[in-house]
Amino acid sequence: MRIGNLVSTRLGPRLFRRVAPLTVTAWEVPGEPVPFAEAVSQSFQPFSAGDRWSRPWGTTWFHVTGQVPEDWGHDGTTVQLLVDIGFSGLLPAFQAEALVYRPDGSIVKGIEPFNHVVDVDPAGGAEIDFYVEAASNPNMLEHFFVTTLASAAGGAPLPSGFASPRRADVLHLGDPATAGTDPIYTLRQVALVERDLAVDALLQDVSVLMGLLGQLDPASPRRAAIRHALERMCDILDPDDIATTVTPARSVLSDVLASPAHPSAHSIVAVGHAHLDSAWLWPTRETVRKAARTFSNVLTLMDADPGFVFAASSAQQFAWVKQFYPELFERIRERVHEGRFVPVGGMWVESDANMPGGEALVRQFLLGQNFFLREFGILSSEAWLPDSFGFTAAFPQIALSAGTDSFLTQKLSWNDTNRMPHHTFLWEGLDGSRIFTHFPPNDTYGSDLGAADLAKAQRQYAERGASNVSLTLFGWSDGGGGPTPEMLGAARRNGDLEGAPRVTLGSPSQFFAEARRTLPEPAVWYGEMYLEAHRGTYTSQARTKLGNRRSEHLLREAELWSATAAVRGLIDYPYGELESIWQTVLLQQFHDILPGSAIAWVHDEAEEHYRQVAVRLEELIGTAQRALAGHGTETVVFNAAPVIADAVTALGATVAGAPGPAVAPERTDSxxxxxxxxxxxxxxxxxxxxxxxxxxxxxxxxxxxxxxxxxxxxxxxxxxxxxxxxxxxxxxxxxxxxxxxxxxxxxxxxxxxxxxxxxxxxxxxxxxxxxxxxxxxxxxxxxxxxxxxxxxxxxxxxxxxxxxxxxxxxxxxxxxxxxxxxxxxxxxxxxxxxxxxxxxxxxxxxxxxxxxxxxxxxxxxxxxxxxxxxxxxxxxxxxxxxxxxxxxxxxxxxxxxxxxxxxxxxxxxxxxxPARAVDNADHGVEPVVSISAPSVYVEAVKLAEDRSGDLIVRLYEAAGTRVRSLIRPGFAFTTAWSTDLLERPVDEQKWHSPDSIELEFRPFQIVTLRITPERAKS
Missing domain, CATH: 2.70.98.30 (Golgi alpha-mannosidase II; domain 4)
Known part of the structure; x- marks a missing residue:
């Protein structure tokens, strides 16, 4: 209590030696967010601490100006801009946030509840001139605390910083039409502060040691030594003369901080992370801005700490940053090339892993990996779904064939009945494919690197004895934010500290290499990884699920018929349109959209996206089918489903009458x-x-x-x-x-x-x-x-x-x-x-x-x-x-x-x-591909991503049996060969026309064929 009291009431308040006011003006955006250039051209009005700003989901731009006092920035201090736009002491992802710009429009960093200072030029007299784009995102977690946790605690008071709104008020904040127009945040402070670096360091020393104290056996000598050192620190630190005594106070902690970890201590590779949900309690338009805030924070930390490595998934988020913040994207690109900003996952978004169709999961990887390769020259080697709600047994085969060799998640730590028996293991999929898999044993994707989290990882690691290394993801998560300077300080102090696991800043690939080296014969988990929680996500928001299912099948038809027409020279394949549509559909498969667990705004948008997608795809299907069927007096029935005729499965169209009617119901006495x-x-x-x-x-x-x-x-x-x-x-x-x-x-x-x-x-x-x-x-x-x-x-x-x-x-x-x-x-x-x-x-x-x-x-x-x-x-x-x-x-x-x-x-x-009847047609359409084995299905027919005109045919064995099959293209071709899901050759075997293609399929095997039409050589 003595230590805690001294730190909270005497040392903490002295972190900032001096505070100086700044001039603030503001402009509230009347509608949706606007770009920097448009915002700064507006008329800004005087604004003061205590004034309220912005309705729910609104934006206010603050212009902050002033000057660094002449005598600041000396004697162990630095100068910072402190911005408090009305933060609570709760989780950072669910409240107001901001982004700081220089007058030239370049981004400085994000402003988050627990990371709301900006380093400025410490030279006395230096000019201060920043624009702050503040987002008044309402706290959609209030309902959770108000109605769930408080009642579970028997009416316990709400956490500090929470109001007690009516349940209906909080819930309707998720829809801008019902969220209201009154300002919901109060500007607390915008000022210059002179930060005492020695006080800052001592606060971090004490935080690490106090945390460790709480994890050690009360009777251990190590605990006694730490406690004694902390008591000596309290003796030396003079509350009336912090500036003079803080350095001597730190020195008495040096020995306990320098004492090395036990040789058998658990080893943790700490990877910076932010787990930014692409939509959840905010719409995707806010995720775009969250990505800019988070990534700029990360780049700022990298400037200060050359050992810091950050991993980010979701090509979609990188694409947003490239589109809306090109200068920031170029800075990211530089760090990617250094190996410090690491794109992971290889997927377009961190999708749900239960409900997307097979081809949709393939496209998650195909579009994601292609983006990373095109923009950064790399492919991700780690599949990455830390928060998805269970994992299909098809995933290992898909992930391995898409260029990854490792998989990370932690979500199964949420199981309500059974605990997964492994943290590092081989996950064997439906077809026998095995991917090296890791669950961080501290059960989180957002560690603060505190002693409790580190001790939990060491205590729970299931493979201890056989291996002794695990991965920890650290940084504020869900709504982004990412790592903070304090977390990096904790990582450095816990690098080699007696009583704690060893912590090393590193990359996912470094961890997986070490894990493989130390665990050469991991255990095997077979089949799906079922999450014993979140079972309602298979059903919630039925319209979103209908839109997904319909979009997937319309895409199948649009690609099939467009490719069939294109290889026969009848139309130009709509590459760009199909890629744009796939990007839209894949985004909606994010693990809080398709599962139905987002706010109303998100699902309203998803349903509108699906409506637009259906219109665009029906047009593509109609264009291709008309080109294929010609013009005449017949009715042609197009079928995109596998149809077995004469022991051959084919996808084609036949001249036929109109589909037969249903039988008429009969009324009987019973x-x-x-x-x-x-x-x-x-x-x-x-x-x-x-x-x-x-x-x-x-x-x-x-x-x-x-x-x-x-x-x-x-x-x-x-x-x-x-x-x-x-x-x-x-x-x-x-x-x-x-x-x-x-x-x-x-x-x-x-x-x-x-x-x-x-x-x-x-x-x-x-x-x-x-x-x-x-x-x-x-x-x-x-x-x-x-x-x-x-x-x-x-x-x-x-x-x-x-x-x-x-x-x-x-x-x-x-x-x-x-x-x-x-x-x-x-x-x-x-x-x-x-x-x-x-x-x-x-x-x-x-x-x-x-x-x-x-x-x-x-x-x-x-x-x-x-x-x-x-x-x-x-x-x-x-x-x-x-x-x-x-x-x-x-x-x-x-x-x-x-x-x-x-x-x-x-x-x-x-x-x-369902079959489609096209009237006023001239002829049927020969199938673009036919399969001799009834259990081999065609999942997709498309043209190659490189726009070469090659045909891609994706097949799989559906019955769970070994089978040989002939694949016969319905057109003249020069060469055919097998590829992985990224359309790269997998072996040297090739087939040449007029040879048929003969393949042996293992149970549930996915095979991708690439076929060059003869006309492509003309």
């Missing part, structure tokens, strides 16, 4: 029937689907006494993180909609209408003449709060496991609960389909935009087994977007017979890639 030559689907008089009979086997899919396609509504109030989490307790409160408002036959559809609370639902059932699946369109006008809507299918199958589609394949998950790992996996992700089977008989539940599922089984009294497949259709969380999922949604599902996963996959493809 209800309604939809039937064709393959299935008989029966509904009772209330419109419940009570029977689904496969004519081939005579088996009924629906469990005895049950009904399928039943709407279930659950109470959904997670203990924390509303948009993110679904708690298991939801299962204990369910209402089933079994009594409809009406049942009617309309044209060829059966319509069943329900109402619940303030919401209404229309289920539309349709059966095509040749399908083995019934189509279910669920239109929901949703106005519930904190509810979860599921669609349930109790099936008469004893399925020990369910196959769920993921990127480039599927995973098998148990339907039973034997272990705590099974218990925690109560909500899972699937892409277009899930498949459950009993022997050779099975069912598929396919979807058009749904990702969340739960699949369980139970034994009936008759001895049979019911396997229950449920889709999670909608939620209604209130934080961070109080209007999440409100309004009208159209959700598409199908239920059908599927003997195996390939039949299930076919249903999923057909739902998401």
């Amino acid at each position: 209800g309604y029937v939809l039937q064709n030559d393959r299935v008989v689907v029966r509904f009772d008089t209330t419109g419940l689907l009570v029977s689904f009979v496969d004519r081939n086997t005579g088996r009924d899919l629906i469990a005895p006494g049950e009904a399928a396609s039943v709407l279930q509504i659950f109470r959904d109030i997670p203990a924390m993180f509303e948009a993110w989490d679904i708690d298991r307790s939801y299962q204990r409160s369910v209402t089933e909609l079994r009594t409809p408002d009406s049942v009617e036959i309309t044209d060829r559809d059966l319509l069943v209408r329900h109402s619940y609370g303030n919401s209404s639902v229309v289920q539309r059932y349709r059966l095509a003449g040749s399908d083995a699946e019934v189509q279910i369109e669920t239109t929901v006008d949703w106005h519930e709060q904190e509810k979860l809507l599921k669609l349930a299918f109790p099936l008469d199958l004893r399925a020990d496991q369910a196959a769920s589609e993921i990127q480039f394949g599927h995973v098998l998950r148990p339907t039973f609960v034997n272990t705590t790992w099974d218990h925690a996996r109560f909500e899972t992700v699937a892409h277009r389909w899930v498949h459950v089977s009993e022997g050779g008989f099975g069912a598929v539940v396919a979807n058009g935009s749904t990702y969340g599922h739960d699949i369980t089984r139970s034994v009936r009294d008759d001895g049979g087994t019911t396997t229950l497949v449920r889709e999670s259709l909608l939620r209604a969380p209130k934080y961070p977007d109080p209007e999440a999922d409100q309004g009208v949604h159209v959700l598409r599902t199908s239920l059908g017979v599927a003997a195996d996963v390939l039949h299930a996959a076919s249903a999923g493809y057909r739902m998401n890639l």
Whole structure:
């Protein structure tokens, strides 16, 4: 207490020897942010400390002028500009921030809550002239503290600096239309300060030693020595004469600070980091400015500390800086070439790793790595997703084939039931690919390098004994900010300090090289890395998820038909337009956008982006298809889904009549029937689907006494993180909609209408003449709060496991609960389909935009087994977007017979890639590529990134079996060869026309072929 009191009341206040006022004028931007040149040309008005500035999400420019006093900057001091625009003492990422410019428009550095001083020319008489662009970003975390943490603490008071707004007020700050116009911040101080460097150093010495004191055994000699030294420091430091006694006071700490670490101490490679979310509790336009603030702070630190290394992911953020802050980007480029500013990840953004389609994950790497190569001349060797919400089993193969050899995350430290058994290991993916993986054992991507964090890393490192090195990411995170001088001071003092791990400033590649060297035979984790938290992100913000799914498939079609037309000389391939669209779609896959965990502003923008993308892609598809089909009197049906004909899978278009109509529903005494030559689907008089009979086997899919396609509504109030989490307790409160408002036959559809609370639902059932699946369109006008809507299918199958589609394949998950790992996996992700089977008989539940599922089984009294497949259709969380999922949604599902996963996959493809009929056409279109093996699917057809005109064909094995296949291009070609995902050759083998291309695929292998059309040689 004596030490703490002395530091906080006597030493800390003497950090600044003197303070001098400055002149401040201001101009408030009336709308969205403006560039520097436009801002400084405005009329600035006098402004003073105590004045309030800017509405929520507003911007105020301050012009700061003055002069350094003549006698400052001597005798162990430096001169700084201190700017306090109204900071609280809370987390820095969630409040006001600013960027400081010189009069010529060059950037000085960012102003953050815990990093709000700027070094200036210390010469007496030097002129002060800065512009400060201040952003009044509201604190969207207040709701979290106000309604969650405070109540969890039994009504404990809020942290210092927090107001107590009404919940609704805080929530509506996430939408500029409802955020209000009153100023929300008060300018506290803008002044020159004379910083005492010796006091600064002593404060950092004491901070490190006090932190270490708290981690040591109370009986240890080391702790006693540190405490004794600190007490001697207090004796020597004279509160009435700090300037004279601070240096002698520091000297008595020198021995305990110089005592080296134990030879067996854990070794930590500390990498500067900021983990800047590309959108979350702020829109992407604010992320652009956050990137400039963070990166300029980093460059300032690099000027002061030549050993400091900083790692930043997300090519999108670098691209923003290049576009909006070109001078800053050039400074970054210089540091990248020095190896100190390290681009990592190789991805366009730190995307979600569960819901993006396979080709989208490929493009995350393709666009990201190409940007890094083009701008910096490097490829990232580290895949980097510290905060994404679980990891698909397809990721190792994708990451390795995209030029990376290592992977970093820490998110699985959030597991609510089981702890991951390793921190450094090989992660084996679906196909057998293994990537060297590390979880920082201090469980954070934003360490302050304090003693508690360092001790936690040493204490928790799972591989200790076999290896003794881990990585720590340090710097303020989530909203950027990054490392501070104090963190670097802690790193230096902890470099070789008795009682603490050794800390070395370094790069990710240095860490991974050392980890590989010291752990030559790491353990292996196989399959997906499921996050036992944030299960609601598979469902929240359904419109965003629909936009993503639709955009991915429209891109597939636009590329396929444009490439087909281009290699035949019919159109010019739209390289630039497609790349721009991909950049938009990939940005929306960021791990707080696609998962549905951002503010309303972010999701409103995402939905508008998806609308624009759809318009642009439909135009590209139409142009290409018209060029391919010609002009005549025929109808040509274009199909972008894998279609098996004559044992060959092809993507093409055929002359055909209009698609056949659905069968008409029949009314019977017991209800309604939809039937064709393959299935008989029966509904009772209330419109419940009570029977689904496969004519081939005579088996009924629906469990005895049950009904399928039943709407279930659950109470959904997670203990924390509303948009993110679904708690298991939801299962204990369910209402089933079994009594409809009406049942009617309309044209060829059966319509069943329900109402619940303030919401209404229309289920539309349709059966095509040749399908083995019934189509279910669920239109929901949703106005519930904190509810979860599921669609349930109790099936008469004893399925020990369910196959769920993921990127480039599927995973098998148990339907039973034997272990705590099974218990925690109560909500899972699937892409277009899930498949459950009993022997050779099975069912598929396919979807058009749904990702969340739960699949369980139970034994009936008759001895049979019911396997229950449920889709999670909608939620209604209130934080961070109080209007999440409100309004009208159209959700598409199908239920059908599927003997195996390939039949299930076919249903999923057909739902998401319906055939397109083009009238007034002349002829069909030969497939641009045909595949002989039914289990090998074409995922993408495009032209090469280098704009050479070469065709790129991406294929994968979908059944999980080894298979040989012939690949036949539908055009004359000169050469073909295999490439990695970056379109670089992977071996020396080449094929030459007219040879067909023969390949052997291992289970779930991704293969990329590059084919040079014959015309490219003319």
